[in-house]
Amino acid sequence: MDPMDTENSRTRIGIFSGSSVSGVWTVPPRLSLVAAAGGIELDFREAIWTTDEVVIDTYAVLGGVELKVPAGVEVIDDTLALLGGTEIKRTSDVGAGAKRIRLKGLAMMGGITVKGPKRKKDKKAKK
DSSP states (O other): OOTTOTTTEEEEEEESSEEEEOSSOEEOSEEEEEEESSEEEEEOTTOEESSSEEEEEEEEESSEEEEEOOTTEEEEEEEEEESSEEEEESOOOOOTTOEEEEEEEEEESSEEEEEOOOOOOOHHHHO
């Protein structure tokens, strides 16, 4: 894939600042995210997917990246953490044909977090 092909890739950069995308937006097949002493937040819950798999090249250096995903999205973590970390929370089991996010990149003295939907608490368990 040609990295200059803006129809199929997008770049978001947060250097000493923040960048966020939420609501209805079109997800390209490839995203590049750079958070250097800043933050990036992407919310996929209402997003329109153009392909079944999205590759996200993520670089969090002294910064953070947070992704919010809907139920039924598979997340594959191919990142490297150096004095930082990647955390995948509350993603659900998926079946054949599910949407997929493949994370690649680096968390160095920074963090990459993926959050699935909050689980509903069992009302009977409270009684």
